[in-house]
Amino acid sequence: MTLFGYKPPFTAWVGIVIVTVNLLVAVFGPWLTPYGESQSVAGTWDPPSAALWLGADQIGRDMLTRLIYGARMTIGVAMVTTVLSFVMGITTGFVAAVLGGWVDQLLSRLVDVILSIPLLIFALIILGVFGSAIPVLVLTIAFLDSTRVFRLARALAMNLSVLEYVEAARLRGEGIWWIMRREILPNASAPLFSEFGLRFCFNFLFVAALSFLGLGIQPPFADWGGMVRDNAAAISFGMLAPIWPALAISVMTVGVNLVVDWLLSIEARPSGAQAEL
Amino acid sequence: MFRGLSTACSCRFLGVGSFGCWPYLVGAFGKVLKLIATRALLGLATLFAVSVLIFVCTQILPGDVATAVLGQSATKETLAAFRKELGLDVPAYIRFFTWLWRALHGDLGVALTNQRVIIDEIRPRFANTMFLAGYAALIAVPLAVGLGVVAAIREGRPIDRISNILTLMTISVPEFFVGYVLIAIFTVEFGLFPSLATVDADTSFLGRIYVTTLPAVTLTLLVTAHMLRMTRTSVLSVMSSQYIEMAFLKGLTRGRVVAHHALPNAAAPIITVVALNLAYLVVGVVVVEAVFTYPGIGQLMVDAVSKRDVPVIQACGLIFAAVFVGLNTLADILAILVNPRLRHRR
């Protein structure tokens, strides 16, 4: 089978199917579920049954329904935050590396400072100053995450910016944006892509953590990370309730990363190395 | 995609990238020394900026230590009495400079809530935090980088796929949940390790190793995937370089090419990600501390924030900042040392 002119290997297909199913569920979720998003229809942690395929959550809501609704919120927010954080992080990271000197120092030390401020304080300040809407949550996560992307993007660009072709571009008198876009970005894309897959998954959990503090996703909306947290106590007694949302995150993460791996292998496999496979 | 390579035709592969030649290293040391000196100065500036920012933040946050401690029983009179007792009735900037002056003299002050000497309070906790971070790092970094290299060598083979998917699954689960699952398996089911990582001054080294095994494994599971994937991807991304092709043409095995040619040139992003994860092991483990009841510095910080105990927050913030600055500097130095071109940049 081919996709856009490429032939994905088996694992890539697994990833593509996982991601597609999740996206479909996220979009069409409300039409798929037997119960309302926050309808309590059973007892605490009731085991799976014909009526509740995955059992009930901590206040007797249908786990499957919550998972389906959760897909929408979780994937949506995680996707937007990750893209945003990469745009911010890569731009600043590249600028720092290519320009070097005081720009680099300024940006790098600024990132040190931001990373050093305890997240809790940061979140509380954001809450206090900007309120708790979902866009605020998205921007907060994107901003905080971009500091980590910055470190990586800078390190990559540092490595590349001393290479001949970048020097040559400089000597040709190309502008910094041209260098960043045409010389550095393409050559740094593999590690950045790989990082994207992971950051995307971290953000699932980050969303849940900040929601718990009152930032962003509000009850009764479901988010997977929050569902794991709310049901976590059950695992100590061998009940499966928290496993389902954890599994949902895991499967989505694996799916996204399998797709990422495939994309990487399309991009970064010219000749010789492949011969070895 | 790799159109830049067209101009990068020179003899990069000859340098073989790694810790090769002495003249390079001598030049590198000069550069590294200068970098360390600059970074030390900038580090101090960063610490100052952090302390200012944290102080400002704590002032923006609603409530102070008096309202936080007294809680519901706060009335106008009890609040006033408490604030006076703590010296909170003087203006904020004076309090900051008083604090700064003392901190410059090595006195971090006493906790507002219970008047304990902060240095004494933090020292054992910081030691505990570093112990756990070190333990976890000793398992995680070799494991992650090793597996990452193996995965790159055996790209597409079962070991690559399995390590990839397993680590992805562990990383996508909230950290406390990883802890709970490990406890359910190793404490409840098999009785191998305690779920309480209680340590105190009398605990022996081996005793510490034993009780902190579960938290260390939890942390390992949390950080391995990130470092593993970055190692694998970075190595693979340089595998398409012409000097690697050249190495293959020379008839070297794939393992040798990866270890001696690709890895050193792929080191910069790996080092960065390792540094980020090490920093996480030090400053981000508050939840793991809570799950295993481990007396580290994270819990202290969280409590200090909720109680608005500004001197304690400041002290913890400075420690965390120092860790970040230190690790980032180390990462930058290592990146320079392993990449010959960075040693001679401009």
Added chain:
Amino acid sequence: MTTHIRTSASGLPVDRPSASGLIVDRRELMAGAAALGLSSVFAGPALAADTPKKGGTLRLGMAGGSPSDSLDPSTYADSIPIAYSCALWNLLVEIDAKGNATGELAESWEAKPGAVEWIFHLRKGIHFTSGKEFDADDAIFSINLHRGDTKSPAKDLLSPITDIKKIDASTVQITLSGGNADLPFVLSDYHLLMFPAGTTDFSKPDGTGAFTLETWEPGVRVVLKRKAGDYWKPGRGNFDSVEIRYITDAAARTQALMTGQVDAVNRLDPKTTNLVMKNPNINVVRSRGTGNRYAFVAHRDTKPYDNDDVVLGLKYGIDRQKIVDTVFSGFASLGNDHLIGPTNKYFAADLPQRPYDPDKAAFHFKKAGMSGPFDLEVSEGAYSGATDCAVLYQEALKKAGATLNVKRVSGDGYWSNVWLKSPFCAVYWGSRPTADLQLSQTFLSTAAWNDTNWKRPAFDKIIIAARAELDDAKRKQMYFDAQKMISDDAGMICFAVSDYLDGYSKKVKGAEPHARYDLNDQRIAEKGWFA
């Protein structure tokens, strides 16, 4: 409460001080649990009949403390400080298992007619660790620590005291501004520990308690060691040492108990308590109706909650049973919108329990001409499970055609930023020593913590009259009227009164339910022993 943030810190909200919570009357001990057929529940007086034995180290795994805990009595607000302070020092008055005031360092007391002047006779021959004998000066000094210019939370409680006077070395006279038959209960408040007169440094405990302080690492552990010789209370102070470990995470605490790493824990998670009970080595001790009162409160002077029908609609629109069954797994009693617990002597048992009646709620909303949206602010910092309660409330109101927006806010600073300020928010109230304190702190027009902004002169009159009323039947009627007024009219939607749940290893004896606090009134260190 469990929190998690991957990157650096988590928001453990401040545990809200539950002031001086104690209730005065007996409550059914384990009757309810026994009726449910719970096998491993505490078996009753049989254990208490065992003869105490000396020896052993009791390892307590507790929630309710933090690294900022101190030994200064004016800072106590949570379980762990109460537990260690009771082991190091004594109070004048102790509360027995049934909720009666009994003598501790005060041997006996009498009130002059009118209950304005009180005489307390102190126990003789009790010594501090330093060797000094406890006397009237110490008692007066210790009480005065919480009067006048102080930050002590007990200050309000003691404000009716106008004078404390030494009659002789073992007699103290206390004069009040008005008659109060409940003074001994007031003096059982856990802040009012007895120190040697002149104490300024509380960090070196010198008390009359059964133990001395061995290791002091707040937030980690507190180790207490039994004093040499016999404790002055017969049969008590049996453990050679007691180690209190701070275990904040509920799941960690439960696991530690189940795997034998600690001998007892407080605050079991109601959701998993039924499963803990299945463990053959563990006793679960349940103190019914002594826990917190959980509620949502609406400001009666703020639109739309100034409308009587809106408030009634909100009261009929909450499914209390569902919340008790799911959020509290049945380990709570239904709340009836006032704060008196079901085991209190003045509990209005004849007042019908308000049912969940969506039709009636809809009727009231229709009459009011509005059915929301109502914005309810909740936080896990208010109480663990507040969000779940609110979501269930939201669902229940849907059936009455009303819209509730649940707004989760930060637990950090909840009590200073949201509570008393938000027109509709979550709150819990600890139980109080007397019906008077329970009601007057929350509902008097002048009360600082009137969190429903409910001001009714008629109600104030009843409460103040009840204080002075010495005829118990009349007093009971007055409190009945007061509870009815609150239940029908105030903005208090109190839906559950929870139970305290302790977990003990079976080898720990002396573990009984108590009328006031969990862990046998936080005195298991002093009261318990190993089989």
